[in-house]
Amino acid sequence: MRQFRMVSTSGILGYGYPEASLNAALERGVDMIGCDGGSSDPGPYYLGSGTSFVSQRSMRRDLRLMLIAAIKHKVPMVIGTAGGAGGEPHLQMVAQMVRDIARQENLHFKLALIHAEQDKALLKRRVQQGRTRPLGRMAALDEATVDRARRIVGMCGPEPYMRALDQGAQVVIGGRTSDPAPFAASAMRAQLPPAQGWYAGKMLECGAAPALPKGPDCLHVIVREDGVICEPMGDRACTPMSVANHSLHENASPIHHVEPGGMLDTSACRFEALSPKATLVTGMQWHPAEQYTVKLEAAELLGHRAISICGTRDPVLIGQLDHFLGLVRELLRGKVADLDITPDDYHLTIHSYGRDGVMAGREPVREISSHELGFVVDVVGKSADIATTVIALARTSMLHCDFPGRLCKEGNMAFPFSPSDLTAGEVYRFSMSHVVVPDDPYEMFPIEHETI
Amino acid sequence: MPRIRDIAKVCKSKNAGPFDLTLDIVFDKLDLFQRVRATGVLCPALFARLYNVPAEHVLFTEYEAGLAFKATLPRLVPAGDIGDTDMYGAQQHAPMLDVEIPI
Numbered sequence: 001m002r003q004f005r006m007v008s009t010s011g012i013l014g015y016g017y018p019e020a021s022l023n024a025a026l027e028r029g030v031d032m033i034g035c036d037g038g039s040s041d042p043g044p045y046y047l048g049s050g051t052s053f054v055s056q057r058s059m060r061r062d063l064r065l066m067l068i069a070a071i072k073h074k075v076p077m078v079i080g081t082a083g084g085a086g087g088e089p090h091l092q093m094v095a096q097m098v099r100d101i102a103r104q105e106n107l108h109f110k111l112a113l114i115h116a117e118q119d120k121a122l123l124k125r126r127v128q129q130g131r132t133r134p135l136g137r138m139a140a141l142d143e144a145t146v147d148r149a150r151r152i153v154g155m156c157g158p159e160p161y162m163r164a165l166d167q168g169a170q171v172v173i174g175g176r177t178s179d180p181a182p183f184a185a186s187a188m189r190a191q192l193p194p195a196q197g198w199y200a201g202k203m204l205e206c207g208a209a210p211a212l213p214k215g216p217d218c219l220h221v222i223v224r225e226d227g228v229i230c231e232p233m234g235d236r237a238c239t240p241m242s243v244a245n246h247s248l249h250e251n252a253s254p255i256h257h258v259e260p261g262g263m264l265d266t267s268a269c270r271f272e273a274l275s276p277k278a279t280l281v282t283g284m285q286w287h288p289a290e291q292y293t294v295k296l297e298a299a300e301l302l303g304h305r306a307i308s309i310c311g312t313r314d315p316v317l318i319g320q321l322d323h324f325l326g327l328v329r330e331l332l333r334g335k336v337a338d339l340d341i342t343p344d345d346y347h348l349t350i351h352s353y354g355r356d357g358v359m360a361g362r363e364p365v366r367e368i369s370s371h372e373l374g375f376v377v378d379v380v381g382k383s384a385d386i387a388t389t390v391i392a393l394a395r396t397s398m399l400h401c402d403f404p405g406r407l408c409k410e411g412n413m414a415f416p417f418s419p420s421d422l423t424a425g426e427v428y429r430f431s432m433s434h435v436v437v438p439d440d441p442y443e444m445f446p447i448e449h450e451t452i
Numbered sequence: 453m454p455r456i457r458d459i460a461k462v463c464k465s466k467n468a469g470p471f472d473l474t475l476d477i478v479f480d481k482l483d484l485f486q487r488v489r490a491t492g493v494l495c496p497a498l499f500a501r502l503y504n505v506p507a508e509h510v511l512f513t514e515y516e517a518g519l520a521f522k523a524t525l526p527r528l529v530p531a532g533d534i535g536d537t538d539m540y541g542a543q544q545h546a547p548m549l550d551v552e553i554p555i
Contacts, residue, residue, distance in 0.1 A: 040469065040470050040531070041467055041531070041539070041540055042539065043470075043531055043532030043539050044470070044531070044532045044533075045532065136471055136472070136526075137471070137509075137526065138471075241480075241518070241519070244515075244517045244518040245462075245478060245518040245520065247515070247517075247518060248474075248476045248478070248515070248518060248520055248522055249466070250466055250467060250468055250469075250474070251468055251474065252468045252469075252472055252474060252511055252524040253511060253513050253522070253524070254513055254515040254517075254518060254520065254522055255513060255515065266517075269517060271517065302533075302534060347534050349534060349535050351537060357537060358537055358538060358543050358544075359537065359538075359543075359544060359546070359547075360528060360529075360535070360537045361504070361528055362503055362504060362528055362544065362547070364502070364547050378534075380534055427534070428532065429530065429532070429533050429534075430470040430471070430530050430531065430532065430533070433469070433470070433471055
């Protein structure tokens with residue numbers, strides 16, 4: 001029976017894995033080494049700013065071992081969503097890392113880069129042509145939203161990966177990509193069916209997350225024509241229940257997984273333990289989409305952040321918290337107006353820990369039972385100067401604002417730090433969740449080859 | 453009457469993309485899962501009430517293969533936007549814990 005063996009080293013490149021686990025997977029036999037490089041979970045800052053949420057040092061460590069293993073065993077190594085967000089700076093950062101490691105280790109191979117950052121002119125043309133659609137509750141995409149974006153990426157499907165490998169690349173580093181796609185591409189290239197390929201990808205994209213106990217480790221998967229065998233390395237096990245439950249992870253639905261070009265349907269999956277460590281999954285189905293679409297992600301700049309952290313132990317204040325915070329806002333408004341800063345120039349949020357700092361408006365418990373409260377005072381200003389100016393005034397307002405029955409006349413708040421105000425850099429917003437209809441699955445994802 | 457915190461093996465929340473929050477309640481025995489399902493307490497209207505969203509915005513799935521119930525609904529604020537309190541959405545599960553299940 002035809003089969004294809006893959007190892008994913010971890011959930012995200014740079015999260016780390018035991019070297020012994022990679023070696024154990026290589027001993028089992030692998031036809032491809034891969035790792036998902038990214039996530040939108042750490043928020044829009046990384047996409048917008050072009051930086052990574054994982055340190056370069058830890059990425060380099062993970063990459064080095066994978067690269068050496070791939071060249072030694074003469075198998076492809078594939079990374080999707082390089083650098084965390086998969087924009088051009090992220091892709092170039094990881095590509096340079098690959099070149100540096102190759103030079104240090106005297107490795108030679110064909111490298112392909114798959115670009116996923118999107119051209120605004122092309123996207124605006126697609127908007128004009130009516131070839132974009134909103135997902136979920138988003139408004140329709142317009143040209144102004146395209147213009148405002150600091151960076152836009154398309155979510156690459158498996159097709160460009162298959163083409164890059166077909167064209168002779170041994171190492172493929174991709175920009176923003178559907179997490180399972182690099183694995184699905186590798187399996188489909190080996191003539192295995194898309195349902196099994198995509199299912200394998202869904203497991204592999206998170207490293208050993210489908211196993212118990214949870215922890216950063218390598219996952220070995222065998223894709224067969226009838227199903228997928230999952231086995232974690234290290235002292236872990238993929239049980240029928242742990243594998244089934246992995247379908248819940250970060251998905252809107254555990255049974256319907258929308259991917260570029262179609263939908264993976266796991267509603268009829270069956271899970272069977274093959275050994276204490278390995279589980280066979282069968283019964284997955286792939287429903288091709290009527291029309292191929294590419295999902296867009298974008299980040300637009302909202303402003304610059306400055307914060308201050310403080311706490312109160314005063315029961316009189318805690319007993320009238322909303323009133324107090326209202327007084328602070330009023331005092332601040334006056335002080336800020338004196339500096340010719342308008343209310344539109346900044347946004348003030350006061351996170352009140354001990355009341356609703358975690359759930360905000362969805363907190364069902366309305367009464368405060370804590371003897372102390374913590375505050376993160378958050379100012380997002382149109383410029384860095386406005387943010388630092390407003391946070392300084394917000395801090396002194398929190399400290400000195402009078403309120404009815406006030407006994408703590410020297411100050412309302414305890415500040416743990418000097419300086420008490422911290423600048424937190426640029427603030428972005430995820431501004432797109434739309435799909436675009438491309439001419440074909442390749443046009444938005446140019447492939448660039450080089451010989452190392 | 454047992455609450456979810458008394459009988460579930462897992463009760464968790466997490467982002468499902470930057471715009472949605474997904475909630476999972478997982479049991480460890482088929483019989484228990486089926487008895488919970490039979491009560492009908494876990495339904496879109498429950499999650500709509502707990503999280504203050506319209507019921508039509510709740511995508512609810514009974515997932516017997518994983519002995520789990522899943523509800524996905526809009527985040528209060530998109531991840532990382534001004535006013536967001538929980539970037540990963542990992543601490544939005546508490547309102548489910550005290551829901552009573554008449555089994």
